[in-house]
């Protein structure tokens with residue numbers, strides 16, 4: 394049987410079009426809450442006719458490391474993208490990792506396209522497009538920077554980058570592309586605008602999942618295999634009064650060591666800060682002094698690891714993280730200096746991600762799986778970046794509804 398091998402995995406050729414969806418920031422409770430509210434009949438049905446699992450995402454539980462893991466089938470130590478920023482000690486500058494030159498391996502999307510598959514990729518934000526579309530011979534565009542032909546195809550105006558509609562555009566484009574081109578492989582990646590604002594079960598969250606449910610049902614009706622996961626979860630990160638619960642770690646270290654002795658890098662930092670004010674639950678610190686124990690003792694810190702420990706535990710490229718990796722607890726985030734965070738865009742109490750508390754994500758299929766234990770071992774935890782492997786290598790024929 395025809396197959397494609399890349400990054401140490403081999404994938405069976407698809408027997409029907411496969412659509413893999415990465416729902417940005419989809420904390421596991423969102424889907425069950427929408428199902429309970431009766432607004433997501435397709436997702437509800439998966440419990441009977443498909444497969445409903447959960448999985449662990451990559452730490453840091455951020456968007457780019459996880460999207461790249463999903464499309465390479467490999468952890469960041471292999472693909473190299475471990476955040477939006479790293480600090481280059483040689484040049485003394487903070488470097489943005491949005492450029493494909495930081496990508497250390499090819500994607501399975503490009504590998505399938507090279508083997509003759511028709512591949513389509515649609516992302517919400519443009520920041521992911523060049524990474525996901527690296528060396529891809531196929532269709533690849535973002536909703537944010539959709540061109541006139543795409544807008545005409547989708548039949549929706551280009552939405553604001555800060556809107557639920559940006560994700561709806563991705564799904565609508567996916568359905569139209571499937572109707573028009575019938576790609577063999579399609580990857581759809583949304584934005585977590587809604588998840589940053591609305592908790593599971595709230596009206597805004599349920600409306601988002603109801604929207605998504607309708608498009609997934611259309612793709613299912615078009616005869617597609619569908620597999621869905623998330624890049625990371627999402628949690629409330631604020632105090633009872635609604636103010637963000639922040640450890641301003643640069644200020645703390647400056648107080649202990651003097652200004653400029655340590656450098657705190659927040660790899661969540663990106664050009665779209667309105668969601669989260671660049672506040673997440675993961676930081677990396679470049680520091681010579683032994684402050685590990687002192688940081689670990691700060692209230693709200695879950696774990697502090699050395700570079701070597703973090704690289705091993707989280708499968709990260711050691712040369713792109715600091716001397717220490719700091720992860721905060723479920724409802725706490727880490728900042729640099731208070732003065733460097735513009736929180737004026739935060740209109741609702743902060744919800745964010747980045748830590749171990751956002752590692753659980755859904756893993757759903759519209760088909761039954763078989764042979765998962767045989768392929769992955771009985772005790773290996775499933776990862777979100779196993780999704781293509783599971784969807785292509787472990788599917789059973791679809792059960793009639």
Ligand SMILES: [Zn+2]
Nearest residue numbers: 417418456624
């Ligand atoms: Zn994300």
